[in-house]
Amino acid sequence: MRPFNFEKVNSGAEASAAKSQNKQFVAGGTNLVDLMKKNITQPDILIDITKALSNTIEHQNKGVTIGAMASNTKVATDKKILRDFPLLAKAILAGASPQIRNMASSAGNLLQRTRCPYFYDVTMPCNKRKPNSGCSAIEGENRMSAVAGYNNQCVAVHPSDFCVGLSA
Structure with missing residues (x-):
């Protein structure tokens, strides 16, 4: 893996302003770091967005809003998700080790390559x-x-x- 610089942002607006050609967002990094180790992607700068986006899970009458930074573990073990959306919890729990689920963000899981x-x-x-x-x-x-x-x-x-x- 080649060297890179690391920046942190605290809001979505800061993240949008910081993004450019040779920069890439990182949250849990479970997919991105693998790609960097294999030299498949080589950003010059990683932008840490873990503090910029929500990690909450909000339940409404007929649905749920899952924050982009909610870990896969948090989503899969949420009592209301287990009750109302058991297949979602089951799919997440079946897909990765506990260590990866603890690091992986819901947005990263959806947006991985x-x-x-x-x-x-x-x-x-x-x-x-x-x-x-x-x-x-x-x-x-x-x-x-x-x-x-x-x-x-x-x-x-x-x-x-x-x-x-x-x-x-």
Whole structure:
């Protein structure tokens, strides 16, 4: 992983003002740090947004508002979510280790980069990583990754456990 600088912001307005070409937002970092270690993404500056966004869970009559910074653990163990949205809690709990759930933010889980197992192998062609380079998964071991929403350029699936629970 190459060196980078680190900035902290305290509000959404500060985050918007700080964002530029070679800067990337980071919260839990569970996906971004992996991408940086593999040299798939190489921002010059990380902008810590953990203090800029809400981590609350607010329940309304027929729904719930989940703050972008609410950890996956906080969401999956919330008593009202367990009662009213059990599939969401179950999907989150099934998807990652407790350590990752404790660090991962709900927004990060939803916004993580779509990928397949070949995405992390920089020696293999990957249209997600480098457009028009090819898709190793189409003819490879994981060609059946996507059962809906695939195309002949890429068969990667969205890796979010959160999305599975929300879409069900």
